[in-house]
Amino acid sequence: MLESCRLIFKGKRFVRLFIFIVVCLGFLIAVTILAGLTIFDRQHNHILHDYVARNDDIVVLSTTYYENSKSFPPSTAVILFNSVQVFHLKYSTLNVVAETMQGNVEVQFKIQPVINKIPFFCKWVPYLAVGQVPEDHVLLKLSTNKKDGMELSLRSPFQTPRKVVACFSPLFLNERWQLLLATVEIYSHYGAFMHFYVRSMITDLFKLIKENKNTRISPWPSIRIGESRAAPPMFDPNTELEFRNQASAMTDCLLQYKESAEFIVFPDPDDILVPVLGKNYHEEFTQAFNMFPTAGAIVYNMTQTSIESSTTPALYSPISLLASIKFKGEQRWGKLVVRPERVDSIWIHRSYSIKEGYEQKVMPVDVNAFYHLRIWKFPDYPTVNRSKISNPPYFDPYHLNATKRTVYNVSDGLKIQRKFKNRVSEGNMKAIYARLPKVSLYYPLIEVCYNRIFYSMKDIGTCRGPEYCNIPAFPGLRCTNVASEFVTYKSYRNIYIHQLISTDFEEGENGCTL
Structure with a gap:
């Protein structure tokens, strides 16, 4: 056998x-x-393809130099840039050459992802590269050869002391003046200095916001990569950046106020926080961090609300928005307040770079929460009513007919209303305010688009942003848009470097742009 x-x-x-x-x-x-x-790979934003790709693109947004710092060693530079979400797995450092009077010194800048989550639903994400450079440097450049390099445009952080800074996510096609004017008045009243990043806004609203002494407005351009690139010729990285590159904007704001602010809060413009633990934001956040002494960041959750307002400037009242609040009984993703020396980067709902020994904590909704001004109604009758302002609704986030406290203090509401009226009655502000539009062109289109791509929770694993909204042009509409210039350096080993070198606002009469 x-x-x-x-x-x-x-x-x-x-x-x-x-x-x-x-x-x-x-x-x-x-x-x-x-x-x-x-x-x-297809289901996870082509991370395998990006990982094995021989060459990559990065877009440098800013480089902040800290001569002395509460967060970094002396003479530290921090580069903020965008690239593919696996970039930090391929490269642990960027090579920076510091030119000094004694010669050139090479410094390895350690790469840190701002959003340390893989796979993320957007292909492109923000990063920091951090390194300590010689104090006597003349210039810094990204380079892997001894001949040339991409010179970095250095800036210093703000030095004017601020108790509380509010860094708002980037604004685009912005025309909802009823919201933004209320946000500015309320945050200003409670002691916040506000930093807005703007891509486009109707010009009259832009002027009103800019004139407020408690605001600073920075242009926030869409990013561009040059013809010399690793990406395919038709690829637009803005379609793969989360919501106007908001994590980059918020981190950029954090880096600028790191040395000057005691607390920084990161809301959207439709997130209103009224202090409960103190009379103003500084007292509120001081008490909050006393409650959570190991916190680097504290999350204040959002409670969904509907509000009423007027389409006519003469009948508008910022505090009447809060007086008209109706709670929906729904809670949503929280927004952060940080001690800037304890955190190095920020995302809208979480920080992945809280320093060792600290953590992220959550403020109970029963204690305090953001009012998310989500659902808007514009009745025909006037909304300015002193008796209405003097009888605010109760804070009722769970829709349980709570009567413990009102949504704001009456004396605060009357002061906010009075300051606003005085502000829009001064000089040329009166004429500008009267010109604000009664009809919204962009907001209804954006609302429909965002309900489709975001709030409906469909296709939650895909990148979503205004680039996916079909927004028509509106010739004749006066808007303030952003103009920017990028340059490309192609001699860094395996990396094409594209750097933002200038950006500014420009007025036009052909509508707002993305």
């Missing part, structure tokens, strides 16, 4: 058949693995 088996397996036909079967099985296994990897 054994002899017969040997004869069978020694036969050439059976050997060829055996080899053929093995080859076929190997081929099927290989195809299955490749198909599985392809499906995985």
